[in-house]
Amino acid sequence: MRVAIVWNNDRTGVINRFGQPRRGEYGRETFDNVVAALQEGGHDTLLCEGDKGLLTTLERFMPPDPQARPSGIVFNRAFGIQGECYYTHVPAMLEMAGVPYTGPSPLGHGLADDKVITKRLIRDRGVPTPNFRVMRRGTEGTGDLRFPVVVKPRHEDNSFGLQLVHEPAQLSEAVEVVVTQYGQDALVEEYIDGREICVALLGNGELEVLPSVEIDLDETGLMTWEAKYLAAASRPQICPAQIGGSLATLLQEISVASFRACECRDYARVDLRIDRSGQPFVLEINSMPGLSLQSPYTTAAMTAGHSYSSIVNRILDVAHTRYFGVGSP
Numbered sequence: 001m002r003v004a005i006v007w008n009n010d011r012t013g014v015i016n017r018f019g020q021p022r023r024g025e026y027g028r029e030t031f032d033n034v035v036a037a038l039q040e041g042g043h044d045t046l047l048c049e050g051d052k053g054l055l056t057t058l059e060r061f062m063p064p065d066p067q068a069r070p071s072g073i074v075f076n077r078a079f080g081i082q083g084e085c086y087y088t089h090v091p092a093m094l095e096m097a098g099v100p101y102t103g104p105s106p107l108g109h110g111l112a113d114d115k116v117i118t119k120r121l122i123r124d125r126g127v128p129t130p131n132f133r134v135m136r137r138g139t140e141g142t143g144d145l146r147f148p149v150v151v152k153p154r155h156e157d158n159s160f161g162l163q164l165v166h167e168p169a170q171l172s173e174a175v176e177v178v179v180t181q182y183g184q185d186a187l188v189e190e191y192i193d194g195r196e197i198c199v200a201l202l203g204n205g206e207l208e209v210l211p212s213v214e215i216d217l218d219e220t221g222l223m224t225w226e227a228k229y230l231a232a233a234s235r236p237q238i239c240p241a242q243i244g245g246s247l248a249t250l251l252q253e254i255s256v257a258s259f260r261a262c263e264c265r266d267y268a269r270v271d272l273r274i275d276r277s278g279q280p281f282v283l284e285i286n287s288m289p290g291l292s293l294q295s296p297y298t299t300a301a302m303t304a305g306h307s308y309s310s311i312v313n314r315i316l317d318v319a320h321t322r323y324f325g326v327g328s329p
Contacts, residue, residue, distance in 0.1 A: 001329050002062045002072030003043040003316065006050045006090055006101075007031050011081050013051025019083040020183050023160055030292040031077060037312035038075065043328070050078030050090040055097050062099070073328070074101035075316060077288070085110050085155070087288060102319040104287045108263035112287035115154055115187050121261040122282055127254045129282045130273075132189035138175030142168065148191040151175060153182040157286070164191060192273035192281050197241055199255040199270045200289065200300035202314065204322050207259060209252045210300035214241035237296060239303045243274075251280055258285050266319045269297050 009028070011021075031047060038045050048057045062072030074094055080086020087109035094101045104112065111117055119129045131145055134154065142149075151163045151174040161182055163174045171188070178186040196217055200210040216236040243251065255270040262285050269289035274280050289297040293308065301311035317327035 001043050002046070003038050003075055003328075004046045004048055004058055004061055004072060005031060005035055005038070005075045006048055006054065006078045008050050008078050008081055010049055010051070013049055013053055014081055015052060017082070021082045022080050022086050023156070024079075024158055026079070030290070033293065033308065034075065034077065034291060034312055037309040038316065040309045041313035041316070041328075043316075050076075050093075051081060054090065054093060058097070058099055070098065070100050070323075072099075073316070073320060073323075074099055075312075076101045076103050077291070079157075079288075085113055087113050100319065100323045102266050102315055104263060104265045108265060109287050112262045112264060112268075112285050113155055113157070115152070115284055116185075118258075118262055118284055119189075122254075122258045122285075125257045125261045127257050127261070127282050128280060130189040130192055132187060135171075135175045135186045135188050136179060138172030138186070142171070142188070145188065146190050149188050150191050151178060151186050151188050153178050154185045154187050156182060156184075192275050192283075194273050194275040195241075197243070197251065197272045197274060197280075198296040198300070199251055199272065200297045201255060201259050201264075201268050201270065202266075202301075202311075203318055204265055207256050209255065210297075211240035211303040212243060212248070212251060213296040213300050213303075214238040215296070237299050239296075239299050247274070247278060247280070254280065254282060258282050262287065265322065267297070267315050 035045050035047055046061045048054065065071045076090055078090035080089050088106040091101060091109060092106045095106065111121060116134055119132060122129055133140065133142060133145060147168065148164055148166045151165055153161045161178050165171050165174045175186040196215040198213040198215065202208040202210060216238065251272065258270050259268050264285065264287050267289065269286040271283045272280050273283060289295065291298060298308065306314065320328040
């Protein structure tokens with residue numbers, strides 16, 4: 001089967017340099033690993049850019065079928081180049097062109113990438129999440145928020161701009177940093193002092209909940225961008241996390257509820273905190289979780305018995321089944 005792996009590496013493929021540029025660079029190793037895994041699964045692959053030339057590239061690689069059925073599928077790993085709601089751009093192009101793909105629709109990505117909307121949606125489902133406020137100046141009233149609080153950009157991922165604020169007097173400056181550097185509102189939420197847990201999900205109808213992963217936090221108590229991606233500051237992962245039966249069941253239930261509330265598809269990762277009393281809180285949901293060899297999603301999958309190749313191909317099968325009722329040929 002023809003499988004195009006779409007990513008964003010070369011950022012020159014736009015008409016104008018306009019709008020908020022996406023932050024962060026992504027090494028090629030993970031994408032090469034995904035390509036190799038799909039080739040091991042017997043697929044004909046192409047790694048291509050998710051830019052303005054994408055549809056022309058895909059039309060050459062998977063030409064239209066006379067019966068109007070798609071002749072291939074996209075394994076979407078495109079994080080976006082610039083503008084708003086980066087994750088939605090490639091899925092929207094693929095929807096318009098009639099090309100099937102892995103992961104959520106533009107709606108699902110949009111809901112999950114807006115941390116405020118995510119929190120409102122999951123609260124409507126009865127899922128616990130830290131109390132929060134949306135701020136633009138830092139001088140707005142904090143209501144009943146208890147310090148310390150975490151300040152973060154409303155729409156960014158990978159812990160960009162994450163700050164821990166201990167005193168109300170520091171809040172205005174922290175909010176200004178987010179608004180100035182990221183051009184968006186700041187999400188201010190109560191800091192949950194406790195254990196950091198990731199729950200990886202796979203599927204659509206009957207979701208498979210993979211073994212939970214605990215991130216070993218340092219004295220800062222935060223998973224910043226530096227902690228995630230700088231080798232010297234990488235955090236050990238404990239999988240399966242040592243969690244009692246009733247709490248483990250609760251984590252599964254609220255993770256699945258979060259997946260449903262945010263219209264996720266195929267696979268996702270829910271990040272949670274468990275406070276000192278054992279109460280879990282959902283921080284956010286990742287609609288396109290990392291697939292590096294060191295990522296929590298991969299760790300969970302391998303603990304469940306998958307090889308790297310088998311989990312990548314399983315994600316593809318899940319997406320193909322969603323579209324066509326059967327796994328990928």
